[in-house]
Amino acid sequence: MSVTKWIENGIENLSGEFGEEKVKKAVELVKNFEVEIPTWSLGPFGGGRFGSYTPPGYAKNINQKLEDAAFINKLTGAAPMVSAHILWDFSKDGMEADYETALQVRDECKERNLGIGSINPTYFLKGSESGSLTSPCRETRKRYIEQTILGGRLAKEIGNGTLSLWFPDGSLYPGQIDLKETYLIMKDSLIECRRKIPEEVTMLIEYKVFEPGTYSTTVPGWGTSYLLAKSMGGNAGVLIDLGHHHHGTNIEQIVAMLIAEDMRCGFHFNTRYSADDDHAVEPNQENARIFYELLSGGVVAGGEKNWAYMIDQASGRENRIHALLHSLDSLQLSLAKAALVNTDGIKECREKDEIMLANRLFNDAIINADVRPVAAKARIEKGLPPDPVKAYLESGYQQKIGKR
Ligand code: PSV
Ligand code: MN
Numbered sequence: 001m002s003v004t005k006w007i008e009n010g011i012e013n014l015s016g017e018f019g020e021e022k023v024k025k026a027v028e029l030v031k032n033f034e035v036e037i038p039t040w041s042l043g044p045f046g047g048g049r050f051g052s053y054t055p056p057g058y059a060k061n062i063n064q065k066l067e068d069a070a071f072i073n074k075l076t077g078a079a080p081m082v083s084a085h086i087l088w089d090f091s092k093d094g095m096e097a098d099y100e101t102a103l104q105v106r107d108e109c110k111e112r113n114l115g116i117g118s119i120n121p122t123y124f125l126k127g128s129e130s131g132s133l134t135s136p137c138r139e140t141r142k143r144y145i146e147q148t149i150l151g152g153r154l155a156k157e158i159g160n161g162t163l164s165l166w167f168p169d170g171s172l173y174p175g176q177i178d179l180k181e182t183y184l185i186m187k188d189s190l191i192e193c194r195r196k197i198p199e200e201v202t203m204l205i206e207y208k209v210f211e212p213g214t215y216s217t218t219v220p221g222w223g224t225s226y227l228l229a230k231s232m233g234g235n236a237g238v239l240i241d242l243g244h245h246h247h248g249t250n251i252e253q254i255v256a257m258l259i260a261e262d263m264r265c266g267f268h269f270n271t272r273y274s275a276d277d278d279h280a281v282e283p284n285q286e287n288a289r290i291f292y293e294l295l296s297g298g299v300v301a302g303g304e305k306n307w308a309y310m311i312d313q314a315s316g317r318e319n320r321i322h323a324l325l326h327s328l329d330s331l332q333l334s335l336a337k338a339a340l341v342n343t344d345g346i347k348e349c350r351e352k353d354e355i356m357l358a359n360r361l362f363n364d365a366i367i368n369a370d371v372r373p374v375a376a377k378a379r380i381e382k383g384l385p386p387d388p389v390k391a392y393l394e395s396g397y398q399q400k401i402g403k404r
Contacts, residue, residue, distance in 0.1 A: 003386050006373065006376075007386070010372065010373025014371070014373070017364070022342075023340070023374065026335075026371065027381065029335055030301075030335055030375055030378035032302045033300070033309075033332060033335055034078055034309070035078060035311055036079065036081045038312055039066070039069070039084050039085065039089050041315070042058065042065040045314055053317065056319070057320070057398055057404060059401075059404075062089050064401075064404065066108055066112050068320070069082045070112035071395075072325060075325065075392060075395075076328045076379075076384065077382045081114065082115075083117045083120060083164070083312075084116055086122050087122035090102040091122075095127065096143075097147050097154075115160065117162065118160065118162035118164045118204075118310055121148045121163070123144055123165075131170075131218070133145065133167060133169065133185070133189035133190065133193075134189065141185075144189075145192060151163050152198060162202050162308045164204045164266060164268075164310070165206060167186070168212050169213070170217035171216045174215055176215070179216060182218050186219070190203075190232055191231065194232040199234065201235065202236070203229075203235065204266045205225040205229055206219070207220060207221050207222055207239070207244060208220065208244035211275075211276060222258070225237075226258075237266065239266045239267070240254065240268070241267075241268035241277055242269055243268075243270050243277025243278070252286070259294075259299060265299070266309065267308070267309050269287075277312055277313065277314070278316065280313050281330040281331055282330055287330065287334040291335045292337075292362075300335070311324065313327060321397070321398070322392065326389060328388065333375055336371035336375055337365050337369055337371050338365070340369055342365065346361050
């Protein structure tokens with residue numbers, strides 16, 4: 001069957017089940033959805049395993065990272081911005097941020113039809129083993145506060161006004177640090193940064209339940225991010241990284257609560273199987289349920305109060321570009337599923353206390369619908385290939401970068 005016929009049949013089936021209006025809306029939403037690609041997902045990051053193996057064609061410097069990001073955007077039209085890490089992308093020595101280098105990266109982005117999205121200060125490289133903003137060493141704290149303030153300036157001048165902050169601060173053993181004091185130092189440091197960063201820059205605080213701290217991390221959950229953001233007194237919010245929770249956490253409920261509290265937030269998308277945040281995004285039920293909350297909360301795909309969306313994955317074994325294309329595809333499918341949910345029908349079930357019927361109706365879209373034709377139609381309407389991974393395999397790009 002031709003791709004066009006497959007799309008037509010698929011759209012017809014979905015329209016029959018969910019209604020033409022909903023299917024059209026799903027196509028429009030997929031067309032509007034954009035997410036930032038992290039520069040670090042394309043480069044080297046050996047952890048020492050497998051002889052520091054890196055997949056063929058990985059990007060060896062920022063220029064190659066941008067070249068790859070531009071190609072990903074060319075195939076998907078969904079990733080016109082890259083998220084940059086200050087000490088990986090804008091530094092000469094991995095210790096201090098370099099403003100001039102940042103401007104060069106911005107110019108190269110422009111040449112490649114890309115923009116810089118969120119700016120990530122880097123708090124976890126050399127010299128951060130005792131913490132970053134909570135380090136007992138005054139000089140270290142000062143160095144990271146200065147990097148954050150410069151990050152704020154860069155977010156305003158060359159980025160999209162978002163500063164995403166993740167701290168490696170924490171401890172390995174009970175008794176190692178004073179938990180209360182460390183939290184208060186984090187709070188004071190953040191308040192100091194907030195005072196010196198332009199008001200219009202949104203500061204998102206990312207939480208992580210473990211790593212590198214195995215006994216405690218200073219910002220372990222959304223509640224801590226929320227409290228810190230509130231105490232910063234304006235334009236600060238919570239950054240949800242899907243890999244940073246205990247297994248089984250109901251992340252969509254966290255999303256719903258933050259929307260209900262009108263908190264400005266952001267996402268780092270990835271899939272967590274057993275630890276950390278390393279895998280590409282999968283089109284799984286959890287993602288579709290999260291997108292349902294994002295969509296009904298009006299914070300995604302051009303919604304009134306759009307949140308900030310980024311991918312944060314680190315493929316150690318798999319091909320980097322495939323993995324990112326797979327993530328973009330998975331996010332679009334999740335959004336399309338969320339858009340098909342029969343919310344009116346579910347409301348009626350709730351009114352009649354029909355628990356299982358509400359669940360079945362929800363799952364008709366979230367689990368059972370085949371929305372691949374929706375994503376393919378959205379791409380074709382934007383003049384893009386219907387299957388970006390297939391287009392990538394046929395493009396010859398991998399063979400080209402394999403020689404890098
Ligand atoms: C930490 O695990 C994290 O999720 C943060 O977002 C970092 O910026 C990123 O990964 C890269 O290490
Ligand atoms: Mn992250």
